[in-house]
Amino acid sequence: MNTEILGIFVTYLITLLIAIPLGKYLAKVFAGEKVWTDFLTPIEKGIYRLSGINHSQQMNWKQHMKAMLTINLVWLIYGFFVLMYQDKLPLNPDGNPGQTPDLAFNTIISFVVNCNLQHYSGESGVTYLTQHFVVMFLQFVSAATGIASAVVFFKAFRDKTTSQLGNFWEFFVKSITRLLLPISIVIALILTFNGTPSSYEGKDQYISVQGDTVGVSRGPAAGMIAIKHLGTNGGGWFGANSAHPLENPTYLTNMVELIAQMIIPIAMVIAFGYFIRRKKLGWVIFGVMTFGMLLLLIPTISSELGGSPAISQMGVSQHTGAMEGKEVRFGPAISAYWTTVTTIISTGSVNNMHDSSMPLTGAWQLLGMMVNSFYGGCGVGILNYFIYLIIAVFISGLMVGRTPEFLGHKVEAREVKIAALITLLSPFLILAGTAIASYVFGTYGDADWAVKPANWLNNPGFHGFSEMLYEVTSSNANNGSGFEGLGDNNIFWNVLTGIVLILARFLPIIGPIAIAGLLAQKKFIPESAGTLRADTLTFGIMTLAVIVVLNALSYFPALALGPLAEYFTMLK
Amino acid sequence: MKKYIFQSIRLTLVLLVLLCVIYPSIIAFAGRFAKGEGNGEAVLLNGKKVGYANIGQTFTDPQYFWGRPSAVSYNAAGSAGSNKGPSNPDYLKDVESRIDTLLKYHPGLKRSEIPADLVTSSGSGLDPDISVQAATIQIARVASNRKLGIEQVQQVVKNATTPPLLGLLGPEKVNVLQLNMALDRLAK
Numbered sequence: 001m002n003t004e005i006l007g008i009f010v011t012y013l014i015t016l017l018i019a020i021p022l023g024k025y026l027a028k029v030f031a032g033e034k035v036w037t038d039f040l041t042p043i044e045k046g047i048y049r050l051s052g053i054n055h056s057q058q059m060n061w062k063q064h065m066k067a068m069l070t071i072n073l074v075w076l077i078y079g080f081f082v083l084m085y086q087d088k089l090p091l092n093p094d095g096n097p098g099q100t101p102d103l104a105f106n107t108i109i110s111f112v113v114n115c116n117l118q119h120y121s122g123e124s125g126v127t128y129l130t131q132h133f134v135v136m137f138l139q140f141v142s143a144a145t146g147i148a149s150a151v152v153f154f155k156a157f158r159d160k161t162t163s164q165l166g167n168f169w170e171f172f173v174k175s176i177t178r179l180l181l182p183i184s185i186v187i188a189l190i191l192t193f194n195g196t197p198s199s200y201e202g203k204d205q206y207i208s209v210q211g212d213t214v215g216v217s218r219g220p221a222a223g224m225i226a227i228k229h230l231g232t233n234g235g236g237w238f239g240a241n242s243a244h245p246l247e248n249p250t251y252l253t254n255m256v257e258l259i260a261q262m263i264i265p266i267a268m269v270i271a272f273g274y275f276i277r278r279k280k281l282g283w284v285i286f287g288v289m290t291f292g293m294l295l296l297l298i299p300t301i302s303s304e305l306g307g308s309p310a311i312s313q314m315g316v317s318q319h320t321g322a323m324e325g326k327e328v329r330f331g332p333a334i335s336a337y338w339t340t341v342t343t344i345i346s347t348g349s350v351n352n353m354h355d356s357s358m359p360l361t362g363a364w365q366l367l368g369m370m371v372n373s374f375y376g377g378c379g380v381g382i383l384n385y386f387i388y389l390i391i392a393v394f395i396s397g398l399m400v401g402r403t404p405e406f407l408g409h410k411v412e413a414r415e416v417k418i419a420a421l422i423t424l425l426s427p428f429l430i431l432a433g434t435a436i437a438s439y440v441f442g443t444y445g446d447a448d449w450a451v452k453p454a455n456w457l458n459n460p461g462f463h464g465f466s467e468m469l470y471e472v473t474s475s476n477a478n479n480g481s482g483f484e485g486l487g488d489n490n491i492f493w494n495v496l497t498g499i500v501l502i503l504a505r506f507l508p509i510i511g512p513i514a515i516a517g518l519l520a521q522k523k524f525i526p527e528s529a530g531t532l533r534a535d536t537l538t539f540g541i542m543t544l545a546v547i548v549v550l551n552a553l554s555y556f557p558a559l560a561l562g563p564l565a566e567y568f569t570m571l572k
Numbered sequence: 573m574k575k576y577i578f579q580s581i582r583l584t585l586v587l588l589v590l591l592c593v594i595y596p597s598i599i600a601f602a603g604r605f606a607k608g609e610g611n612g613e614a615v616l617l618n619g620k621k622v623g624y625a626n627i628g629q630t631f632t633d634p635q636y637f638w639g640r641p642s643a644v645s646y647n648a649a650g651s652a653g654s655n656k657g658p659s660n661p662d663y664l665k666d667v668e669s670r671i672d673t674l675l676k677y678h679p680g681l682k683r684s685e686i687p688a689d690l691v692t693s694s695g696s697g698l699d700p701d702i703s704v705q706a707a708t709i710q711i712a713r714v715a716s717n718r719k720l721g722i723e724q725v726q727q728v729v730k731n732a733t734t735p736p737l738l739g740l741l742g743p744e745k746v747n748v749l750q751l752n753m754a755l756d757r758l759a760k
């Protein structure tokens with residue numbers, strides 16, 4: 001086995017070795033059981049007191065969602081104005097300008113919703129103040145929002161019948177103090193000692209060996225890069241994200257960043273099983289998700305290691321694989337692994353440029369974001385999966401002719417309606433959004449925006465269509481990666497993706513929690529011989545089938561017009 | 573509802589202090605003990621800053637080893653890849669002309685010996701490294717332009733080669749700036 005492939009195995013193995021115990025730990029933390037980090041309790045109590053929060057007050061699912069939406073609204077308003085007026089605020093050593101209203105609108109939404117789409121470049125579009133007090137702050141709290149929401153959902157299935165689902169603020173604060181902050185400190189220190197800048201020094205300038213005068217953007221980046229991965233946010237300090245040699249200096253830091261983005265999504269699945277005292281269910285879900293990941297990962301690695309057919313025709317040696325948009329210190333193999341991880345998990349950070357990936361890789365990237373629950377984002381991955389699961393429960397129920405039930409609660413019309421609406425939301429946003437963009441591109445090419453629609457695309461033909469499809473898909477998945485050739489900093493893309501982002505974040509959180517909250521209030525039916533058991537392999541396969549069928553039906557035509565068409569034209 | 577608004581604002585303020593003041597200060601303080609004191613590791617020549625260890629530079633002089641093509645001309649004030657798609661005809665023309673340049677400056681070089689990294693641009697536009705193969709094909713040119721023995725230059729390349737992590741994980745690579753500075757030192 002060569003060293004590049006071995007690197008993937010070792011990285012994934014370490015991920016599991018950290019994520020599984022972490023999952024068990026999280027189940028205990030959120031159940032209020034004794035854990036070794038209880039020495040942090042006084043700090044949490046201090047936070048509650050300063051914020052006027054009574055953390056022992058129980059909330060029902062509606063109160064949870066009200067609290068969640070309120071604090072998110074506060075962040076939206078706060079961040080919007082700080083971004084617009086960042087040029088007048090301190091900590092701006094590079095003298096960067098304030099953001100235009102449409103860019104600030106897009107930026108603040110995309111960070112509040114854990115997407116980090118970034119229609120600006122980190123070196124010139126934000127200041128050190130906004131990098132920390134808006135961007136990094138939201139990277140912490142948006143991840144904590146996702147985790148806390150998932151815990152509300154866990155709580156609904158822990159007891160037989162209840163409407164008391166714990167306290168939102170407690171889950172939220174503990175997500176930060178017991179999980180995100182301590183692990184971020186460790187990761188940030190590893191990055192700092194491997195070459196990532198952490199001081200507040202501004203841009204530097206020097207004369208190179210050959211006599212060119214060039215600049216170097218720097219700044220306190222290490223702390224943000226840690227949480228951008230741990231919280232599956234993905235927004236980079238520098239424009240080139242984790243391909244940048246200061247953001248991701250070595251193969252070791254690359255492994256650390258890869259592991260960091262994967263541990264919480266996996267841990268949350270394990271935690272679910274332990275928390276509701278049905279470990280097997282957690283493991284079955286984990287199994288389905290892992291299988292789904294492999295379905296996307298293996299063809300991605302194979303298409304990237306195969307190299308570009310067009311470059312092969314020129315007679316050049318691609319002995320390690322396709323290299324356009326990739327860094328030598330990582331190589332194509334781990335870059336392909338990163339590509340899969342960052343798209344299935346909604347991180348959206350990149351260590352290679354997706355716009356230059358091979359055509360089929362592009363299809364797998366898009367599909368990973370469309371499914372969005374093979375592990376999925378911080379906390380929200382399992383919520384997305386739950387929607388597929390309810391659909392699977394419903395279809396299975398129809399097949400055997402019984403009222404469907406899940407974990408001892410009847411799944412009735414209301415719950416299935418919610419699940420169906422959430423399922424339809426993604427294809428609606430992705431396909432309608434891409435259609436509008438294509439229409440504007442085709443019909444209003446000369447519109448007087450910051451980037452004229454006719455100049456949006458960096459590549460002609462099918463690949464150009466993929467650039468637009470990718471942008472909307474990434475927004476819908478709250479992913480944040482892009483085919484970055486797209487000229488997206490103009491009022492059209494800023495507003496369109498802003499709207500997609502906000503709908504695709506909050507409805508898929510509220511939907512599953514509403515279902516869980518409604519189910520939890522219902523009478524508990526003990527298991528009998530006729531019960532459909534959710535923690536079996538058969539049911540796992542059933543869920544996977546639902547995922548495959550739903551996504552294939554929704555997206556095959558769009559994928560056929562973009563990456564698949566490009567693939568077939570390159571074959572000839 | 574009103575209660576949630578006040579709680580949200582107060583909690584946000586508390587967390588801003590914890591996450592945006594205390595947390596980065598801890599990291600910035602620790603960074604002072606890292607190489608480059610948290611400012612990025614600079615490379616000095618006769619006491620003058622000539623670059624950063626992790627950031628690539630433009631080398632076009634035949635006396636030097638060349639790095640990869642860059643979409644930002646190695647100016648690290650910004651960073652970007654080319655974002656060219658694999659089927660883009662203009663892009664493929666660029667690659668073809670890079671191959672021609674290499675063939676022109678390296679008599680006897682076969683197309684099949686050219687590694688892809690030397691004719692494609694990196695994701696950051698600042699890639700400090702090239703593959704071992706990319707350095708190997710340039711040895712003869714650099715040696716003849718510097719009037720050095722081939723073996724001598726081979727040794728310099730070998731010294732500038734970083735093996736995979738722990739000898740096991742990831743690719744081998746050659747840092748171009750380190751390599752060229754070692755050559756300059758040799759000349760003195």
